[in-house]
Amino acid sequence: MVLTEKQQKVLDLFEEMEKNGHEQVIFNYDKATGLKSIIAIHDTTLGPALGGCRMWNYKTTEDAIKDVLRLSKGMTYKCGVAGVTHGGGKAVIIGDPKSEKSDELFQAFGSYVETLKGRFYTGTDVGTVGMDFVSAGKQTKYLVGLPEEYGGSGNSAVITAYGVWKAIKATAKEAFGKDSLAGLKIAIQGLGKVGQCLVKHLHEEGAKLIVTDISQDNVAEICQQYPNIEAVKPEEIFSVDCDIFSPNALGAVINDETISQFKCHAIAGAANNVLAEERHGDMLHDKGIVYAPDYVANAGGLIQVADELQTYNKDRAFKNAGLIYDILSDIYQISRVKNIPSYKAANILVETKIEKIGKIQGKFTGK
Structure with missing residues (x-):
């Protein structure tokens, strides 16, 4: 059987997941806001996955996939060494953080985080700030790092x-x-x-x-x-x-x-x-x-x-x-x-x- 180019890319992603021990990779797209996001859950042995959400103007989707896989694995090790009861995860939003942010975009992102029902908690990272997750918080409660005035711990x-x-x-x-x-x-x-x-x-x-x-x-x-x-x-x-x-x-x-x-x-x-x-x-x-x-x-x-x-x-x-x-x-x-x-x-x-x-x-x- 000859695999199509699309099938080969799926096979490559599963190979990467197997090689690095990832449990789950979720692709999220929202037509109304144009949201393109990937959530990677690496390992939940220690507890629900925890990791920030990065917004970056990636050149290709493949670059975004590589980044979220690498970062989520790193979070497993960081959580493990820090002694917190969480595993490693990470999210990326593909887009220019200087020009493509909106309240609705982060609400859409929050709605996808909510579908995971606590398997993944997220907050700020490169290209995102606390107020972005105030928007996301309108759709999900699985957030950390909110500004102090919104019930979070503030600047880390x-x-x-x-x-x-x-x-x-x-x-x-x-x-x-x-x-x-x-x-x-x-x-x-x-x-x-x-x-x-x-x-x-x-x-x-x-x-x-x-x-x-x-x-x-x-x-x-x-x-x-x-x-x-x-x-x-x-x-x-x-x-x-x-x-x-x-x-x-x-x-x-x-x-x-x-x-x-x-x-x-x-x-x-x-x-x-x-x-x-x-x-x-x-x-x-x-x-x-x-x-x-x-x-x-x-x-x-x-x-x-x-x-x-x-x-x-x-x-x-x-x-x-x-x-x-x-x-x-x-x-x-x-x-x-x-x-x-x-x-x-x-x-x-x-x-x-x-x-x-x-x-x-x-x-x-x-x-």
Whole structure:
């Protein structure tokens, strides 16, 4: 039997799902609003899937599929390492977030989230903001990260930066034998909401900071607020002679081109998917650069929105985000004992946890 091109694409998608362990991929189209959305549920062993909704002007549908599959799998690992009772999921909306948003579009999206009846909870991500989900909330209750005035926990950048600060301290302990950042030279790539909050923590602890951002306004604002901070051009940040490099902008910044430029001893930041490929994590290990796996370091925001689902308690959320320090310490120990890259050690930690909890939940409890 000869498969048509359309049949072959379906077969390829199932192969991707099988390879990466995805449970479900849902394609949603709404004629009235033009909504084109994909929801991917990776693994629900730990509980209902949780993950943000990204709106992006993807060049092709295939690009959107690849992104939602990759991101949803990452959320399973982030939920697992953060200790929340959720699995991994993600949603993407295909469209220009600057010109194609509307109340009706997000209501349509919310209606499709509602059909999953709690298998998937979602909220803000790249290209979306809290008010988008106020619109979606007119059609579904399975949302997190709403603005405070609408019953949510509000801006997650503050707790994300707090968790990254703890991750940097744990990484400093592994690389230099002590977790004090006083006097350490830290290069910060990205001065968005998280990066700006992170600068405050690091500056207050006495670190020497070198910063960059594609927005000169962001750089100027930080340098005005902290006059002793040095700024460099975006393309220069990778080759800065520093103790710790902190990526807080785009992903895939650890790649063949940048690794040869690094003059740091450790890497820890808030950016997602900073390894262009897993082999780049192997290369960092071989070079003796301590690397904080991104989904561990930046788990603070996830911890906050997951806490909403049991009535948000700020103190509890920050307490749990502070545990990122201990989690990373365990990961570094596994890395040392097994002599494997830290990203592999983190994966082992999460996969072992998911396997054990899966067995626990598989027991008959008399219900």
